[in-house]
Amino acid sequence: MKDVAGSNTLSKDIDMTAYKFLGTGLLCFLLAACGSTPVPDPEPVDSDVAGSGRDGSASGVDSDRFGQGEEFGDDFDAAGELGMIIYFDFDQSELRPEYGDLLARHAARLANSSRAKARLEGHADERGSREYNIGLGERRAQAVRRMLLIQGATAEQISTVSFGEERPAAMGSDDESYAQNRRVEIKYTN
Amino acid sequence: MTTNSGRRISLFLIALLASMNALAELEIQITRGAGKQTPVAIVPFGWQGNSAAPMDVAGVVAADLQRSGRFAPIEEGDMLQKPTAGVDVDFDDWSILGVEAVVVGQLTQTGENAFSVQFQLFDVFRGEQLVGYRMPATRGTLRRAAHRVADMVYEKLTGIQGVFDTQIAYVTARRTGNGRTYALVVSDADGENEHTIMESPDPIMSPAWSPDSRRLAYVSFEGNASSIFVQTLRTGNRIQVSNRPGINGSPAFSPDGRKLVLTLGGADGNLDIHVMDLASQDVKRLTTNRAIDTEGSWSPDGRQIYFTSDRSGGPQIYRIGVDGGTPERVTFEGSYNARPRLSPDGKELATVHVDRGSFRIAVMNLDERGVLVLSTGQQDESPSFAPNSDTLIYATRQGGNGVLETVSADGLVRQRLAPGQGDVREPVWSPFPLDQ
Numbered sequence: 001m002k003d004v005a006g007s008n009t010l011s012k013d014i015d016m017t018a019y020k021f022l023g024t025g026l027l028c029f030l031l032a033a034c035g036s037t038p039v040p041d042p043e044p045v046d047s048d049v050a051g052s053g054r055d056g057s058a059s060g061v062d063s064d065r066f067g068q069g070e071e072f073g074d075d076f077d078a079a080g081e082l083g084m085i086i087y088f089d090f091d092q093s094e095l096r097p098e099y100g101d102l103l104a105r106h107a108a109r110l111a112n113s114s115r116a117k118a119r120l121e122g123h124a125d126e127r128g129s130r131e132y133n134i135g136l137g138e139r140r141a142q143a144v145r146r147m148l149l150i151q152g153a154t155a156e157q158i159s160t161v162s163f164g165e166e167r168p169a170a171m172g173s174d175d176e177s178y179a180q181n182r183r184v185e186i187k188y189t190n
Numbered sequence: 191m192t193t194n195s196g197r198r199i200s201l202f203l204i205a206l207l208a209s210m211n212a213l214a215e216l217e218i219q220i221t222r223g224a225g226k227q228t229p230v231a232i233v234p235f236g237w238q239g240n241s242a243a244p245m246d247v248a249g250v251v252a253a254d255l256q257r258s259g260r261f262a263p264i265e266e267g268d269m270l271q272k273p274t275a276g277v278d279v280d281f282d283d284w285s286i287l288g289v290e291a292v293v294v295g296q297l298t299q300t301g302e303n304a305f306s307v308q309f310q311l312f313d314v315f316r317g318e319q320l321v322g323y324r325m326p327a328t329r330g331t332l333r334r335a336a337h338r339v340a341d342m343v344y345e346k347l348t349g350i351q352g353v354f355d356t357q358i359a360y361v362t363a364r365r366t367g368n369g370r371t372y373a374l375v376v377s378d379a380d381g382e383n384e385h386t387i388m389e390s391p392d393p394i395m396s397p398a399w400s401p402d403s404r405r406l407a408y409v410s411f412e413g414n415a416s417s418i419f420v421q422t423l424r425t426g427n428r429i430q431v432s433n434r435p436g437i438n439g440s441p442a443f444s445p446d447g448r449k450l451v452l453t454l455g456g457a458d459g460n461l462d463i464h465v466m467d468l469a470s471q472d473v474k475r476l477t478t479n480r481a482i483d484t485e486g487s488w489s490p491d492g493r494q495i496y497f498t499s500d501r502s503g504g505p506q507i508y509r510i511g512v513d514g515g516t517p518e519r520v521t522f523e524g525s526y527n528a529r530p531r532l533s534p535d536g537k538e539l540a541t542v543h544v545d546r547g548s549f550r551i552a553v554m555n556l557d558e559r560g561v562l563v564l565s566t567g568q569q570d571e572s573p574s575f576a577p578n579s580d581t582l583i584y585a586t587r588q589g590g591n592g593v594l595e596t597v598s599a600d601g602l603v604r605q606r607l608a609p610g611q612g613d614v615r616e617p618v619w620s621p622f623p624l625d626q
Contacts, residue, residue, distance in 0.1 A: 128549055129528035129542045129571055130395060130616070131440045131453065132498050132505055134416070135461045135482030138437055142459040160459060161415050162437060166393035173569065173590065 082106060086144055088182040090125075093139035095147060103147045106186060111152030118153075120144050121185040122162040123169070125178035130164055137162035137184075144184045159189075216381030216594070216607040216614070223259035224602045228347065230261050230291045231284060235309070236274030239299025245332045247297055247307060247339065254340035254354040257380065259603030261347075264289060276310045276319060284314045291320075293343055303328050307335045311343050320346045333382070338626070353379060353576040357620040358583060359387070359397045359406055360594065364612030374408055376423065379576075379619070381607055387421060388428070395616065398442045403620050407431075407441035407450060418452055420468070431471060437461060442487045444512075451486035451495050463497050465512060476510055477517065483508075485529045489536060496520065496530040496539065507541060521554065523561050529572065532556075533579035534621075538599065540564075540573040540582060551584045553599060564601045572615065577622045585615040 083102050086095065095103070110116050122141030124133035141160035148158055170177035232252040237243040252263040266272075270283040273294050284292050295309030308324035321342055327335040334355055341352030356379045363372050372394045377384040388394065392411035399406060400420075407420045417433035418441045432438045437455030444450070450466045454473070463476045463486045477483040481501035488495060489509075496509045499517065505528040508517040521527035526544035533540070536556070543552035543563065551565040551573045567586040574583050576596075581603075583596045588606070592613035596605045607614075 126569065128526065128544075129485060129498065129505070131485045132482060132500075132528045134395075134437060134439055135455075135484050135500075138455055138459040138461065139482065145459075160436070162455075162459075163393065163411070164395075166395065166411070171590075173587070 082109070084186045086140075086184045086186070087179065088140055088184075090178070090182065091136075092182075093136065093143050095143050103144065104151055107148045107151030107153050110148060110154075110157045114154075114157075115190060117157050117159070117189045118148075119187045119189050120158060120160045121167075121187060122160065123167060123181055123183050123185070124165050125181040126165040126168065126173065127178065130166070134162045134164035137164045140182070140184045144186070216377060216384070216609055218257060218381055219606045219608060222602075222604045224598070227260060227262040228291070229287070229289050230255060230263050230293070230343075230347075231269060231287070231289045232263050232293045233269060233272050233274070233295075234266060235294075235307075236296040237298075238296065239305070243297055244305070244329055245297070245336060247295065247309075247332070247336045248293070250333060250336035251293065251340045251343065254337060254352075254380065255344065257605060258344065258352075259598070259605065276312065276322070279312055281312070281314050281317045290314055291343075291347055293339070295339070297332075300326070305329075305332060305335075307332070307339065309339050309343075311346055333378070337378070337380075350580050351578040351622075353578050353581065353619070353622075355379075355623060355626065356577060357403070357623075358594075358617050359399065359620070360585075360614050360617040361394050361397065362609065362612055362614050363393075363592070374406065376406075387423065387426075388419075396440055397616060397618050399618055399620050400443045401445055401447045401621055402624055405443075407443060409439050409441065418450075420450075431466065431468070432473075440485050444488050445490055445492040451488065451497075453484040453486065463495060463510070465495070474514075476512075476514055479517075487531050489532055490534055491536070496532060498528040498530065507539065520556075523554075524552075527552075531573055531575060533575045533599070534577050535579040538575075538579070540575060542571050542573070551582065551597070553582070562601060564597050564599075565595065570595075572617060574618045576619045583617045583619055585617060 082105055086099050110118060120141040122137030124136040138160065141162055145158050145160055149155060168181045169183065170180040232248045235247045255261040256263055264287060268287065271280055273279050274296050275294060279292060279294060292312045292314060293309055298306045300306050305327045306324060307327055310322040311320045312318065313320050323342060325335055337355035340354040344352035357376055358379055359374065359376045361372060362375055363370050369391055371389060371391060373389045374387040374394050374397055375384055376387055387406060390410060390412055395409040397406050397408045404424065405420050405422050407418060409416050410419055416438045418431050418438045419428045420431050421428035431450065432452060434454055435457050436459060437453060439453040441450050441452045448468055450468055452464050452466055453461050454464050455461045460480055461482045461484045462478060463483050464473045465476060466473045476495065479499065479501050481499050483497055483499045485498040486495045493512055494509045495512055496507055498505050499508045505526050506519055507521040507527050507530045508519050510517040521541065524543050527541045529542045531540045539554045539556055541552055543550055545563045548568040550563050550567065550570045552561050552563045554561045564582065565584060565586065570584055570586045572585045579599065581596050581598050583594055585592055586595050588608065592615045594607040594614055594617045597603065
């Protein structure tokens with residue numbers, strides 16, 4: 001599973017990576033709102049397939065022609081490539097707006113397949129009391145869950161668990177490590 | 191009440207690994223003693239029996255008293271005489287050394303595996319015996335007998351009941367391969383005689399002693415979700431008392447041992463305080479607020495539950511009657527107070543408290559409401575009172591590792607217990623043993 005957010009940057013990298021996987025210059029395939037991210041115009045694509053079978057014109061002049069582009073999106077299986085980690089600000093369980101896009105994609109994935117199931121694992125940084133931090137992790141997982149439900153997933157598809165501070169991603173006791181530990185991890189379980 | 195709860199699942203694990211190899215191997219480092227450390231002499235005990243003496247009773251007693259931070263036992267090499275009976279004590283020989291109290295004693299073998307431990311404690315200045323006592327022991331209980339001698343000496347000289355013959359439980363975490371191994375461990379209060387109660391690749395949290403010291407409740411993440419177990423120490427038998435959907439956390443036994451306060455989150459993740467009757471495993475909900483309500487603990491009279499709630503915006507301590515009602519806020523000083531624990535005498539409340547940006551242990555007198563910050567670290571947590579209400583143990587960090595510290599309730603005496611490797615956390619002090 002690619003840890004998109006391991007690079008420590010937030011919304012920008014997630015969006016850029018997604019565009020990379022769409023290939024260059026293709027359509028935004030999102031069903032849900034793309035948020036404030038601009039949708040690129042379809043670009044002309046040279047398509048050998050569309051052009052084949054045609055007799056070339058008698059003249060030897062070659063000219064580029066538009067191929068028949070095609071939309072795709074149902075084939076898109078971003079399971080391994082979608083960002084799976086949502087990060088949170090200190091003492092917060094509110095979702096940062098920049099995750100709207102990513103969560104929409106996860107919700108779409110769940111909505112498109114009734115058999116798909118996801119477990120949301122909530123975490124907290126190590127500061128403060130352990131069982132209270134279990135509560136913070138759970139609050140974060142629930143925030144992600146609510147967003148997914150709003151966007152089309154069903155309750156049976158989503159389970160939550162909180163590990164509080166017990167399963168840190170980063171072992172340091174500095175702000176950088178704390179930021180990496182305040183997170184919800186999305187894990188598809190089937 | 192959910193249907194998947196309350197089914198008794200007995201699991202005989204390799205749970206009671208009476209491991210002689212102490213992975214945590216707590217080592218005691220004294221960091222600070224009280225202002226005055228009373229000079230005392232614990233004279234090597236006389237020995238009568240086959241072969242070598244099985245235990246240096248005086249050595250254990252001296253180490254206990256030294257560790258308390260209130261006494262300074264003198265070296266054997268400085269002693270001018272080494273009597274083993276009261277009649278042989280020459281008080282001049284001791285007052286010359288500035289010693290204020292002397293302990294003399296004998297260890298006698300009375301059978302194949304039977305011993306008699308006897309001691310006498312003398313006040314040097316007044317030249318009189320303060321206490322004399324004799325008790326039977328076996329090879330297996332000799333160390334406890336030595337701790338009991340230390341307890342009696344301590345109580346006679348300070349007026350405070352000693353806790354040398356008690357135990358602590360704690361959780362350890364260490365790296366193994368690509369993951370971690372967690373263990374629930376019980377040891378004597380001095381870190382000796384460690385026994386691994388349960389070991390797991392998944393986190394273990396929140397150990398809690400039953401009032402008769404025979405069981406531990408704890409949270410286990412085996413199966414990748416939290417559930418609460420109650421395990422009998424002597425047999426290793428463990429029962430899963432709560433694995434309801436969502437969070438199961440923060441178990442604590444009632445003073446009569448019949449109930450457990452616990453935190454349940456349910457499917458919607460709203461953490462709330464519940465009380466379970468252990469016999470029936472029926473659960474009664476006490477709080478319903480949308481806030482995080484967790485970390486319940488009992489008042490010594492068993493009538494109130496203290497808990498952490500962030501209903502006012504940040505974590506503070508509240509209390510509620512065990513029959514329900516409106517929770518009443520208890521802490522008002524500081525922006526963060528969590529993990530409440532009452533002293534066994536009911537007078538003080540210990541919390542995790544943010545003090546100038548650091549997470550520290552504070553105690554608040556419940557009558558006068560004065561708050562005293564006891565610890566000095568930045569990530570201090572999990573306070574637990576010793577059964578004499580005079581000392582606390584808690585978890586802190588030293589150089590990136592989790593270690594334990596004890597501190598006297600007045601903050602004067604401090605001591606660190608550090609493991610040889612890995613992390614140690616969530617210490618809980620046992621009650622007084624019932625067989626004393």
